[in-house]
């Protein structure tokens with residue numbers, strides 16, 4: 001791998017005698033990782049080995065996921081580079097909190113935060129580019145997240161809509177990506193000597209909006225996957241000088257992990273910057289990352305109050321259709337009528353304390369848990385519901401035989417089988433977790449696995 005000459009010169013100068021091991025590590029092997037999803041009922045993977053845990057990630061392991069295997073398809077695992085798994089651990093979202101992931105696609109950190117929140121509270125996950133937001137939304141669905149709003153918006157429009165709304169905000173900034181040179185050599189083609197400064201300018205603009213959405217007393221985590229001080233330590237120095245209501249918080253570097261302090265000498269020399277964290281590929285089995293944790297002081301200004309969403313009541317015919325569906329298909333689901341809302345023909349179970357969607361500039365791709373769709377005199381379950389519930393919440397369940405039935409189900413085929421089931425919807429499971437729906441009719445399980453996902 002030929003590193004850009006200006007990159008070599010820059011890090012020889014910054015790292016001095018450490019630069020040898022640093023450059024050597026960039027031609028070393030890439031360590032792959034994944035996380036187990038604590039939202040799922042059965043947390044024992046079918047095909048993955050859990051013998052190599054990642055020290056800094058509660059549900060993280062070293063290993064490579066098969067993107068077409070049972071573990072990935074049921075949302076039991078999320079494939080994520082080991083160092084990247086440290087970021088959400090630092091934010092440490094709690095059940096019941098309001099959490100924003102501002103630059104979230106494809107969803108590595110958002111799915112990890114969702115696992116910390118265990119379905120309680122509100123996870124707002126945003127991506128500026130609509131195409132990437134769609135991928136984020138699919139990953140949120142596969143992971144079985146029921147309390148997320150997925151949006152596509154510029155941070156300035158989101159900040160107008162949600163001032164001082166969140167307990168915790170993550171900005172995983174779009175950066176110069178130097179930390180990914182080894183994993184993704186294409187990242188080098190975008191790089192030039194001036195690129196980190198350009199990225200830093202963009203990040204300042206995003207941070208101007210991120211800080212507005214955080215409550216007084218709230219926590220902000222900023223991360224990058226670059227080594228560039230312009231986007232890391234210097235960015236934090238800029239933030240603290242521009243927003244004096246913020247202070248740095250120390251990060252637990254997990255003894256023995258190889259995670260290092262930030263470098264005061266690469267910014268204004270203030271020793272406080274050591275509270276930030278650097279993950280270097282020469283020090284640990286992972287790619288390059290930077291993480292900073294900050295607190296907005298309690299006496300910081302509050303923004304204008306954000307209105308809570310109000311939902312229209314269902315007509316009596318629709319309400320009874322919906323109630324019958326829930327009783328006959330997912331009797332174990334806690335779905336109060338006052339949190340259900342209809343968008344077109346689809347019905348969603350909204351997260352608690354959801355704000356009103358008051359800006360047309362903020363496009364909402366997913367709101368809470370999609371329950372299903374009204375079809376004339378019927379109600380059909382949504383694929384998202386199969387991934388979000390545990391098998392014991394469903395009235396009828398059929399566990400696929402992984403050797404003889406998995407491939408045909410995922411391919412969209414019906415299964416002909418005499419089963420002790422009533423006519424109606426059946427949750428199909430694989431490896432102990434929901435993977436989709438089927439309808440049992442006349443000794444046949446009609447396949448409801450979405451056409452766009454079949455393989």
Ligand SMILES: C[S@@+](CC[C@H](N)C(=O)[O-])C[C@H]1O[C@@H](n2cnc3c(N)ncnc32)[C@H](O)[C@@H]1O
Pocket residue numbers: 084102103104105106107108109110127128129132154155172173174175202206
């Ligand atoms: C480092 S990536 C996020 C990775 C993600 N957090 C994860 O863990 O999967 C940064 C994201 O910022 C988005 N982005 C680019 N320009 C942006 C801008 N001006 N404002 C907000 N986000 C932006 C990129 O499209 C990209 O998805």
